[in-house]
Amino acid sequence: MKKKFNLQDLDCANCAAKMEANIKKIDGVNDASVSFLTQKMTIDADDARFDEIMKEVVKVCKKVEPDCVILM
């Protein structure tokens, strides 16, 4: 399943790139992209475990960029 999220206060381009790289490493994530310019995140992950994976994603984002909020 592919889902799109809006991001708030994603202030640094390099962080977006780091977030993207780290999210891709999460088990169960097929593909991910974090766009600094559109302030959007697209996650393609296993259907069954999506919610669980999203929790992991939020954790990873917090780690890289504490100010950034994922609007769900």
Next chain:
Amino acid sequence: MTKKQKKMLARIIIAFVLEAALMVLYKSGKFGMIEGKWYEFVPFTVPYLIAGYDILIHAAKNIVHGQVFDEDFLMMIATFGAFAIGEYEEAAGVMIFFQIGELFQNYAVGKSRASISALMDIAPEYANVEEDGELVEKDPDEVHVDEVIIVKPGEKIPLDGVVLEGSSLLDTSSLTGESVPRSVREGDDVISGCVNGSGTLKVRVTREYEDSTVSRILELVENASIRKAPVENFITTFARYYTPAVTIGAVLLALLPPLFFGGSWAEWIRRACTFLVISCPCALVISIPMGFFGGIGAASKIGVLVKGSNFLQALSDVKTIVFDKTGTLTKGEFRVTEMLPQLGVTEEELLEKAALSENYSGHPIAAALKSAYGKKIDSARVSDAEEIAGHGISVKVDGKNCLAGNLKLLKLKGVEAQPCTEIGTVVYVAEEGRFLGCIVISDVIKDGAKDALTAMKKAGVQKTVMLTGDKKETAENVAGVLGIDEVHAELLPADKVSEVERILGTETGKDKTAFVGDGINDAPVLTRADVGIAMGTLGSDAAIEAADIVLMDDDITKIASTVKIARKTLSIVRQNIVLALGVKFIVLIMGALGRASMWLAMFADVGVAVLAIMNSMRALHIDRK
């Protein structure tokens, strides 16, 4: 400026004024009483903290999370290092300039984001739905197929549908970049995103919002940044190694010379700090995607959808463009282009006989004749029609024996006729054994096709090729008129794929090949070519699916403009890479040699970021030439 940015600006100004005042006071010796004391640095912590307290907090949080190569953390180390070796002015100054750079980046990115979303300002905010005789404003999302909506003058059409009542002129410019309004009336399809002109329209919705033209276009443009161009991937990879490499370099620079070669700690720590100041690859990481984003935005402004940055880069390297003939270079509709009546026969008589003769035929040729004739055909005048396969029709018109077909038909029936040498499909007409003349029917070349090809050549395309299933003579004629370099005629759909593959095989170096088709039965070729360009007659799903680049209207002159946009975008991107990398490496080397102060490093870092961003913003603007 947003509230957050204004607050930041205020902090920067206050810190800057304080810093300047402190520097003047120090220079004039007013701080003599604390000079040389251990607490000499204290006054400078005031502007330092005003400018950068959030950086410190952020850095602290990130260390807890184990993010060592975070730019804020590195900035903190660099400035702490400066304080430690007694360069207080630098410490505060570097922090202030770092924040100026951040603020500018923030502002510029916000600006370009806003101008791009303004380009894509096609999303309708509401739909007027008729409910129990009353108009209710609803979210377009909540309106379903077969509901009836009212579009008032000046409003955006919120969903795709069919006009039930009313007529109006639609402004399609936000979708196609074309300023000529399109007129619609009862029974016509309308597309979401167009702006209604002067008439009120009652529209029956035919597609849910998420399937409507507007949402699909927005989706395409937003997703375009996901398909990264090779240059972008290079930068992402580079950025991943750059920061750690520079950081390690800084550590080595600070430790090795003093430990093993008796260097002074203060001097080498100072050099290491200049390294840390330029450790963020931000200039590149922001400006490159921004350039592509701008290029895609500029293309969508002229009604061309580019589905990814990678295709924009590929398009910039296109040297060969392959065209499908019918529907792309020609209109794909047969029309009477010439009438050659025999002496004593008028054009009208000739056409009338031909149209009546072909009355019962469903062939496209017959349709062309009938539409050229224009009048209603009285079927009672036509009888005894007999179709002779591969030849034409033998029929009685007003009781007289008539023939309409090719030359073979007339020969078969023993009628003398002069062969016609015109290019196209020729219909010979005879009555009671007498040759009346012939009518030439052919596909018409699109208006502006020739100009479009000339413009492409000017934009740097080296070779144009035309593929068609049509006869050789017809194909060569069209190619001759348009000035196409290479023609391959009489091809089956599968042959087109192998022909494109052959051309792809002859590519050298970075050269790319684009294929332009109408997407109707050339989807495999569109997919196979490096860049598939579809003439997406507004709303044609098949074309939009299969292609990499979609021309929203059928105007092929836009191909040249898009190639230009792609070239410009790529040259901006390359300039930025050279500029950013060049300056960084020079400063790194100067820093290592002790020739660069922290001030210089900071200016280089912020300055390059500012220049690169401003350069990227150029990609948004279209040269109207």
